[in-house]
Amino acid sequence: MTLRRVVLTVVVVGILVALGGYALMWRPAIAPVATSAKAHVDRKAIDHGAELASIGNCADCHTSANGAAYAGGRPIPTPFGTIYASNLTPDGETGIGSWSEEAFKRAMRDGVDREGRQLYPAFPYDHFTHATDADIHAIYAFLMSKPAVRNAVPANDLASPFSFRPIVAGWKLLFLHRDALEPDSTKSAEWNRGRYLVEGLGHCGSCHTPRNALGGEKRDRAYAGGVVEGWNAPPLNASLVTTHKWTVDQLAEYLSTGWHRLHGAAAGPMADVAKNLGRASQDDVRAIATYIASLSPGAEGAKALVPAGGKVLTDQPADVVAIYNGACAKCHNDRHDVGPSQAISLSYSTAVQQPQSANAVRVVMHGIESYRTDGGPYMPAFAGILTDAQIASVVQYVRARYTDQPQWTDVKSQIAKARQEGVQP
């Protein structure tokens, strides 16, 4: 085939998929309901919905910096442009106050708003297909119990052709799978509960599964690790480079506190995930841990362990060693995890062991400052303390001293990217 024919075929197939998708995925508007008509007083459902919304980490995307919870407006960067998260409070005009439970359920499972418009899959309805009616009812009851906040969300800023909403219908045809999660009777009830939450409301794969060029999750590489907002979402399967295989206990502690001394601190987008999981049912968090631990069977002892204090290096430049000793070793020392910073041994750090430097660079530059409001581990932001060249050399020193892995090749570009992103909220 000539190039011309290939291009023509791709275009024609693309148009057919979009048209076919639109025809198949077309949904009518659902009549608005008066806000007052939905006076939910089902306290149990509201409380349960709050816990489920914590597992879904809904507030993270649907709350803007310094904005009211669930009132939307947070810009979500995607490879296709910026999407602004919608207002989930029961405001009649700018929120979902006029949505019936039916309309909400349809949005969760079909990715269509009350008026029948296609919703972009930054909203992870490709996972919420698994959510039960009862759980969606509880989340709806919870959201309707929140104070209505008037907050008109800015229009999305997407490149053409992605700005044309009906194109999402074609995406759904390709990537929205509706296969049910049948319980696996060979596994424990806890594992099955965990799978339901991880694959469904928890939508862990949204970040931890790599995506294809069209933004669909690569199902054949489930949980092999992804990239989100510049951060590296490490693999949750056996391909994770780690000095300690995650146990159920370790995962449960990490997920609910955002820290484990043999792995590190939840930072970047994961910080809020852990913060919210801390508010969820701890039985559910344990179920999630049970399922995730099962994704990396047999990883025990697969990796050489660098001693907690690191290797003895004799070939490192004195100025870099001085930076390490004066800036890093104040906390990352042999009393490592007991200090007030909860600084772990760097040979245990997931960020240090990964093939990409994205997380190590960002933790050094942006620090871990959520402790000021939420407690937990602390690290100062070194972006304003050290120069870019000093940051680059010290992270490579850490890589050499605390891992058996090769030096990173992406440090300079990651530092430049992290500078552009600025300090994290």
Next chain:
Amino acid sequence: MKVSLHVNGKSQEIDVADPSTPLLYVLRDNLGLHGPRFGCGLGQCGSCMVHVDGHATFSCVLPVTAVGDRKVTTLEGLMEGGKPSKLQQAFIDEEAAQCGYCISGMVMQAQALLNKTPNPTDDEIRRHMEPNLCRCGTHAAIMRAIKRAAVA
């Protein structure tokens, strides 16, 4: 080893035994500048704060050999013609200190904000001052002092 430093407008040469010595120790022990204080030594509390090339910086986690040719300013360096600067005077006028241990760092952090944003909102002040801790609860007076210097 010899290290040259540019502090409060003057270039100085200092002898340090250990290249990882924090800038804070050199400022206090070698140069006798007692504005910056040792609080936690871990970059957590902000009492050691100085400006490095205009950025508010924890001097306790910055090795002196890593300063290079960047310009360091301490609380003493804010003085104008032997008198307290506008912001320093505002802290005095508002009596924005109780035990006073954190105040040097507070002034340096606030000055960095005012340099960028001459008239900050309350919210901007709160967010910008977050890295600096005060155990006495002087925050309201510190807020007043910063706002006083902003409008004055």
